[in-house]
Amino acid sequence: MRAYQVQTPNGIEDIKQVELPEPNLAADEVLVNMKACSLNFRDLLVPVGGYVRNDVRPIIPVSDGAGEIVAVGDAVKNLKAGDRVVGNFFQDWVSGPMGIAGLHSALGGSINGTLSDYFVLKAHAALPIPEQLSYEEAATLPCAAVTAWHALVSLGNLRVGDTILLLGTGGVSIIALQLSKALGANVIITSSSDEKLEWARNMGAEHTVNYRQHPDWEKEVLKITDGNGVHNVLEVGGVGTFEKSIASAKVNGIVSMIGLLTGAEGPAFNLAVIFNLLRIHGIYVGSVEMFKAMNQVITEHGIKPVIDKTFSFSESMDAYRYLAAAKHFGKVVIVNDR
Ligand SMILES: NC(=O)c1ccc[n+]([C@@H]2O[C@H](COP(=O)([O-])OP(=O)(O)OC[C@H]3O[C@@H](n4cnc5c(N)ncnc54)[C@H](OP(=O)(O)O)[C@@H]3O)[C@@H](O)[C@H]2O)c1
Structure with missing residues (x-):
């Protein structure tokens, strides 16, 4: 599969596009075909090592991704292939106060993120996308x-x-x-x-x-x-x-x-x-429980997140540069064109 990797602390211009094998699934995980991901200011910090608990390299960057499930682990009962899902920023912060394990489960910082054709989510941190939202819109939600x-x-x-x-x-x-x-x-x-x-x-x-x-x-x-x-x-x-x-x-x-x-x-x-x-x-992003409560309000009020500009997967580095220029209003999104 195609993926981008942060391999050095030398900034966004040193992010590399690579070919990687599709990730293996643990029993409690799902494999997601990435349809869209969105960038956050944090994605400019990770490639310069400017982010706490970001000592993992090489790493697939970007926390925010939405897509379609293509496979589920043996123990996963609540999700199936074909479901539209979006991942929680912290894979191991489900509810209640943040624990230390949660802090070390940040997508695109402590563990591989979403800027690849396929990404892995814990089943407990893969949320259904609100009906009225496109993959692009859903991809804007996890961090911001x-x-x-x-x-x-x-x-x-x-x-x-x-x-x-x-x-x-x-x-x-x-x-x-x-x-x-x-x-x-x-x-x-x-x-x-x-x-x-x-x-x-x-x-x-x-x-x-x-x-x-x-x-x-x-x-x-x-x-x-x-x-x-x-x-x-x-x-x-x-x-x-x-x-x-x-x-x-x-x-x-x-x-x-x-x-x-x-x-x-x-x-x-x-x-x-x-x-x-x-x-x-x-404030450090939030739990799965918070994400679910927010999605209810987004659904009830028909909220459509504001996307400033979308880029294709192969234009991902242009998306990073566009975010860094801070001309945007709302969100910058990368769409998987495959
Ligand atoms: N703690 C957390 O969990 C968490 C989660 C998400 C984000 N963050 C942090 O929150 C910040 C915002 O993130 P983001 O993704 O929303 O960033 P972003 O989309 O890149 O925000 C860029 C915008 O910030 C505004 N800005 C820059 N300097 C400013 C200043 N001096 N005063 C007021 N506004 C200023 C500019 O708005 P105008 O063009 O309108 O001037 C700029 O366009 C970042 O530092 C990020 O790391 C933290």
Whole structure:
């Protein structure tokens, strides 16, 4: 089968296309013919060794994949050949709190991922694709959408009327916008681009702030919220935005620590966390249970994830470069043309 492999820590230009034998199946696994996979910012970090618990090489990259089951292991009873499935990011985090085994089961980081003609999933981590979604749309869900769900609902306990702050218009923020609107929240979203902000308003965002035109965007967030701040910030920015996200949160609010778009090394102490009784909470994608709960809401509300651009399998490296350029709005998808 065709596959891409990260063999060195030298970045995306050193990812190689290779021919590999089809993977063997354990009794509790299923073999999936990849129909589509989607890229995340993380897929730019794995090839430079910039990801925790990513010391495995060579490795097939990419966590997010959807496809059709072509074979099932001897012990698998709930799935069969022909089923449309999408894989959970962590193959061994099914429900409840994350355990250490779960941390070491991340597709495309600690174990082989989905950027190949066929990939293997644990049967307990292969979820049926919501009826209304194509393979391409389903492939956008495992990392970005489950992360957004975890922050908004599983941790954030989102209630109708809450105000959510989203940073930028990448994969996590745009599906978070869709989920927030479906669940009755108000959304403030930032971007470097007025055009992208207009698209976000068309999707229901109540308030938008251009963070290039307003480098002190947290002040704009406070103005919009009458000085109160927001219930939950989906903090995808890292060191360059963390202090501003803290300043944007209301008393008793949440800063969901998700990302590192601007870098990962920075200040660790901020008195506002104490005086505003904030909850600063690390989010690391999510469990199968969270993914299933999210899929129910996606189905009930007919949510269609936003795909910016699709590439064919042989154009995968162009897809990586396109993601790295950060021109996208929502998700970048690779389709298996075989
Ligand atoms: N903890 C987890 O489980 C988890 C899961 C998923 C993602 N993440 C992390 O979350 C971050 C976002 O991931 P993603 O896949 O959504 O990334 P992405 O799609 O690559 O997001 C790119 C977008 O981020 C925005 N951005 C860049 N710098 C920004 C800044 N200073 N302020 C505000 N927005 C900025 C830009 O939006 P505009 O073009 O609109 O300016 C850019 O287009 C990454 O660091 C990723 O590693 C973590």
